[in-house]
Amino acid sequence: MKILLMGHPNVGKSVFFNRLTGANVTESNYPGTTVDYTKGWMKIEGEDVEIVDVPGTFSLNPKDRAEEVAVAMLHENKDAKVISVIDASKIERGLYLAMEIIEEGYPLVIALNMRDVAEDKNIVIDAGRLERILGIPVVSTVAIAGEGIKELIYRIKDAKPVNVADIIANAANASNTESAADAGGAA
Amino acid sequence: MKKKLSDMDYNEKGAVTEIESDLRKRVAGMGIRVGKTLRMVTKQPIKGPVDVVVEGAETSLGLDMAEKIVVEVTK
Numbered sequence: 001m002k003i004l005l006m007g008h009p010n011v012g013k014s015v016f017f018n019r020l021t022g023a024n025v026t027e028s029n030y031p032g033t034t035v036d037y038t039k040g041w042m043k044i045e046g047e048d049v050e051i052v053d054v055p056g057t058f059s060l061n062p063k064d065r066a067e068e069v070a071v072a073m074l075h076e077n078k079d080a081k082v083i084s085v086i087d088a089s090k091i092e093r094g095l096y097l098a099m100e101i102i103e104e105g106y107p108l109v110i111a112l113n114m115r116d117v118a119e120d121k122n123i124v125i126d127a128g129r130l131e132r133i134l135g136i137p138v139v140s141t142v143a144i145a146g147e148g149i150k151e152l153i154y155r156i157k158d159a160k161p162v163n164v165a166d167i168i169a170n171a172a173n174a175s176n177t178e179s180a181a182d183a184g185g186a187a
Numbered sequence: 188m189k190k191k192l193s194d195m196d197y198n199e200k201g202a203v204t205e206i207e208s209d210l211r212k213r214v215a216g217m218g219i220r221v222g223k224t225l226r227m228v229t230k231q232p233i234k235g236p237v238d239v240v241v242e243g244a245e246t247s248l249g250l251d252m253a254e255k256i257v258v259e260v261t262k
Contacts, residue, residue, distance in 0.1 A: 059216030090244035093218040121243065 002050045002077055003156065006101065007085035008094060009056030012113045015143040016085060017053040035069045044153060060100045081159045082106045088118035088125055107159035110138045111152055133170045135162040188260050193237060193253035195227040199260050207255035217246045
């Protein structure tokens, strides 16, 4: 099995990578470019898993060489699972990229990283609720402190492709139940 | 009042009303889309980039990109 770590630049992909793989790492240039990427191996429940630290990208419409490599690596690994690393304090644009990857049919797990930084900015995210809306695992993490890494590994097996139409329906349901709860609270 | 993003003053807030079509996909990944509220925080001198805050996250845009975005300024 192959797992791609994807996300914006500077969200902590490489910290995850080092946490997941330990020291068994080879670094190489993507053929024909000078953009570095790193891959390594880890064991999940006895199975050898290849982890690839993909260069950071803002979207799947590449704007520079590094982003082209990121998108090409995603498209070359149609059978890979993706860990979408999101800066929890900038969740909106992180989800934009995650949704693009979901639309292409990849099984996805979301790591809401930098939970501590987001909390410092008074941003608290209900990961369970986001998980119910998206239909894929969502784990809050603080990668540099190792928080949430075990849960993330445990949840990789639950990653599955989801339909965007289902997400839209879930989101509509979620906001309905919320407004119903508000009305109940008022009465 | 409508203004180009590049013409906004410090601390001015507004909702994005127009983005030139060739730019739309490039800035969408940074959280800038039609209808989003943004606040201008810094403009660098000598045709430098424009910094804006969208949904609590800071982003900087080249002046040439900021010129292609129209904002309905509220205050």
